[in-house]
Amino acid sequence: MKRPSIRNFILSTLLVILMGANSSAQGLPVYDNTNFISLAKQLVESAKQTAELLKMVEHLQNAREKLEKVNNAVRQYKAVREITRNNEQLLRMTREDLRQLLSSPYIRADEVETVSRAFNAIVESSLSNLEFIGQVLTSDFLNMDDAQRLEILESHREASDQLLADLQLKKRRYELVISFRKMQDLVNHRETNY
Secondary structure (H helix, E strand, O other): HHHHHHHHHHHHHHHHHHHHHHHHHOOOOOHHHHHHHHHHHHHHHHHHHHHHHHHHHHHHHHHHHHHHHHHHHHHHHHHHHHHHHHHHHHHHHHHHHHHHHHOOOOOOOOHHHHHHHHHHEEEEEEHHHHHHHHHHHOOHHHHHHHHHHHHHHHHHHHHHHHHHHHHHHHHHHOOOOOOHHHHHHHHHHHOOOO
């Protein structure tokens, strides 16, 4: 009985050796520690660069917000400057043109008050607009932000442009009336030499 067990033992050992020779190439995975450390260093460096980029993005957003505020302030200044310029022109035109129209001999006495009221209504409207704009700019009117304040200023700028256009239109109409009456007077009082 000893013989089959030795023979079985030799055969099983040979079988294990032959099987082990084919499967030995599939063993455990091999790690290169230098590549792993290099990868970890690259990841740390990439995280630092990402943090710096995020700081730069935040800085650029803050700079953009500041530029928008400055831009809004400049646009508000331009709107206020144009409104003021329009009102100065309105007052100058009223002072000079009204005097010129009223001193014309072709404006009747009953029309003087009508002409004066038309010009005064435009001036009073422009002065009330200026007062309102002063309130908008000096107080935190209804907790408005710059965009809302700019929108109000732009609408008042357009209104002041319209007031100026209305005044010029009224002036032209009265000048046409004066011109017509002057021509009518010349025709009615011409000398005929036939």
